[in-house]
Amino acid sequence: MTWDETYPEEFFGPRSSTLLIKNLRGIVTGRLGEVVREVETVLIEGDRIVAIGGPADAEADVVIDAKGAVALPGLFDTHTHFSIGDFNPKQNTIGFIESYMHGGVTSMMSAGEVHFPGRPMDRFGVKAVAVAANRSFTNNRPGGVRIHGGSLMTGPYMEEEDYADLAKQGIWLMKVGFGGFNVPQDAVPHVRWAQAAGFVVMSHSGGASSVPGVAPITVDDLIAMRPDIAGHINGGTTSLPEADVERLVKESDAALQLVQAGNLSASLNIQRMAAEHGALDRVILGSDTPSGTGVMPLAIIKTIAELSSIGGVPATDVVAYATSNAARVLRREEGVLEEGRPADLVLVQQPVGGPADHPIKALNRGDITGIAGVIINGQIRALRSRNSPAPIREVEVQSHR
Structure with a gap:
């Protein structure tokens, strides 16, 4: 409403x-x-x-x-799969954004409009989807939620000048992992071009997604790409191996994203590693929904309860993952x-x-x-x-x- x-x-x-x-x-x-x-x-x-x-x-x-x-502070969901408006065709869901607001979420970040019906995978098509989604959520905020939509689904078809051109159109988010790179490290120059243009870059990580054609992205790929956010390292839905997560914590400065739709055991191990290496300020939370896992309006507050109660970290600190940590990564004043x-x-x-x-x-x-x-x-x-x-x-x- x-x-x-x-x-x-x-x-x-x-x-x-x-x-x-x-x-x-x-x-x-x-x-x-x-x-x-x-x-x-x-x-x-x-x-x-x-x-x-x-x-x-x-x-x-x-x-x-x-x-x-x-x-x-209002909670951030840093991994949400929008399409256009308050509708997601993956689960044939209408009204999910406002429902997440009733779960305490006041800001939601697109992890790529991957469920956009007939999603294009060409240079002009992906740019058009990003701009359309960005404009749509600028003009329409279901439940008043701050929607950061229009995440560019980059691919080998993009050219260096595209990133600066899109930045002029207000596009500042990019997702690596759904755009057709057969070799994930081929995305490295694209990540550099996007970051130079001011983009916040998230990479898929871990096992293959339920979306056809998405290859696994390993820790070697992540370290080479140096994204701003290592997406769902606890699994989306298959997590990175524990030794690889330790390398990611030690050898990169990427935000460590944990999602409700992933592996809880992996989340707890990642939280422990981050604490041991003084990296809890890099942990951020997302739902990774709507997706094959479903629609979860209480995903973020549920994750906070789990990481605190089972992981032994005070809830006030876990709240920070979904507030000030996320705000810093996304360069926002909220949180x-x-x-x-x-x-x-x-x-x-x-x-x-x-x-x-x-x-x-x-x-x-x-x-x-x-x-x-x-x-x-x-x-x-x-x-x-x-x-x-x-x-x-x-x-x-x-x-x-």
Whole structure:
């Protein structure tokens, strides 16, 4: 549903309004190494956070009583397979983007429009798909989610000047691994050309995809290509061998992407290796959906719960994988709760019926939190999630001045 269908302006205030969130139990900043910060208020003006921990009676057009919720930065899904609009033909799915927003995801990155019906694999066709998808998601944001679409599916048919030309059209994402390179390392010059033009480059890695014609990409290929993101190294769906992952951690500086659609055992081993080598700041999360694995609106928050509870890493740090780590790799301002940053927040409570008395404790023991509110660009996009477990307390929109 659109903003107007879900929360009419006459009730929640104009889109440029001030929004005060009070009675918080604390915030998670999204940065590695930081614990829950015990503050009770966040004040938003327009689309920016302007004060954290200020007075609870500050003037605001809209006031949310958080009822003891904890505020997290909005979550990034860095591996999503869009086509055009809120539809994916792989699973014949309509409305999945808004549904992921109900899972706390406020930013989604294209891993290539590989399920585009009749996807072209020629120089002009792939450029046209990237530009069309980019323009589509610029003009249409289902659920208010920040959609980073139009990821160029590069191939041997591309020429050096194409990358600079596409950058002028606003294209800044590229995917290696679905464009027809019979020898993956033939993509090396294309990666260099794209990065020189300002692209963030992701490479497929591990075993072959369910998409026909996609070859495995080994650690030698990844080290030679030097992508910005080594995609789904825990498997999409088949993971890299453990020894190869260790080489990737030691011999590259690529972001280490873990996806819900991959191998959980591999994810835990990769997290352990990254911790041992001081590389947790390189770990980012994605869903790798919709795909053959299906549609998973709670993919990111579920991954956070798993990596924390089984992997023994504090949930506040695992949240950073899906917030500040991802934002840094994608060169975005979102992902950290601090003054001056974009106002993308998720309000979470411990779930009804669970033993934890705090939402972060719930994640630490492997329980998905109850999502009680999602705010994107300073606008309320959802209150109680239709997908998460029920929060122990629901937030209230208390006043509109």
